[in-house]
Amino acid sequence: MKRTRCESIQELIPDYVTGRLATKEQELAREHFKQCYECEQDRDLAHLVFSSRAVEPEGLASKINAALTNQRVVVRRQWWGLTAAAVASLAIALNVSLDRSELGSVPLVEYEFEIQSENLWLTDDGLIAGAPMLEGLSDEVLGWLLEELIEIEDGGVS
Amino acid sequence: MSDHEWSKKPSSDEELVARARAGDNFALGILVNRHNAAVYRVALSILGDESAAEDVAQDTFIKGFRALGQFRGEASFRTWILTIAANEARGLIRRIGRRNETAIDFAAPVYSKDKAPDEAALIASEAARARDLLQRLPEKQRLAIAFRIDEGMSFKEVGQMIGSSESAARVNYFHGIRRLRELIE
DSSP states (O other), rough: OOOHHHHHHHHHHHHHHHOOOHHHHHHHHHHHHHHHHHHHHOOOOOOOHTTTOOOOOOHHHHHHHHHHHHTTOOOOOOHHHHHHHHHHHHHHTTTOOOOOOGGGGGOOOOOOOOOOOEEHHHHHTTTTTEOOOOOOOOOOOOHHHHHHHHHHHHOOOO | OEEEHTTTSSOEEEEEEHHHHHHHHHHHHHHHHHHHHHHHHHHHHHHHHHOHHHHHHHHHHHHHHHHHHGOOSOOOHHHHHHHHHHHHHHHHHHHHHHOOOSSOOOOOOOOOOOOOHHHHHHHHHHHHHHHHHHHHSSSHHHHHIIIISSSSOOHHHHHHHHTHHHHHHHHHHHHHHHHHHHOOO
């Protein structure tokens, strides 16, 4: 069904009153409003609605950013995070201890991780924190991770 | 790239999401600054309570960023985070009961300086009344108007937000506008 001129213009009114229309469309709409009382009324109403929209409370962005920091929200790095967690879990399962002396950092702990969050991240010292995730990994991937662990134990990190 | 180099031009949301996924917390902060107002308004439209909307805005970003790895870019980041906000707000209503119908303090409208003070005051008063009357519309009509006008969403996006098809979102919007005009007149 072919749209009337008014229907086409009314679709554009929200973008017109908020200044999102391209110059040419804006000009076409403006010309139409001069000739069409109904559309002009709708334009004025949309303008009233838009001009009274709520504004966010002062400092909301800072509050949210502070909450993100306090809750240690870090974006999950899907494959990398999964690999790190899986390696850590396998290490625990196999009671593998890594000689990290060459890396100049603390040896990896051999007891269970305390699961405090569903998220994963690397701490500054390189230790893995968060909930290890093995669920969902294929046998092939698990096998690959196991090989990686054995290589590390045998020859260290190249 | 250093922050200094990066700040030379505004980054798109997609670029910021990619940087956030690479561990750049600065990018997260920019996304918050860019979208917190819209997230707050969406929550407020659904909840009708400023304090609850503020809490939902905060929870939205925490949950959204934790799930950013699942963001596939099929919709824009803005639509994605606003959808989370709408779901969070609806979840809160399910948990605590029905929508708060108390009056909301909306900001005084700002008009161009070429308006005379009396005229500006009159328009401000009409705008506040229009917003007040908007709260009386059925939810889907009210949200369709708020999301289309306040946030500039397409009807397809409005449909996603209110759980309707694109055409149903369009119908809700235009019925809402007709009804709002009747209430005002």
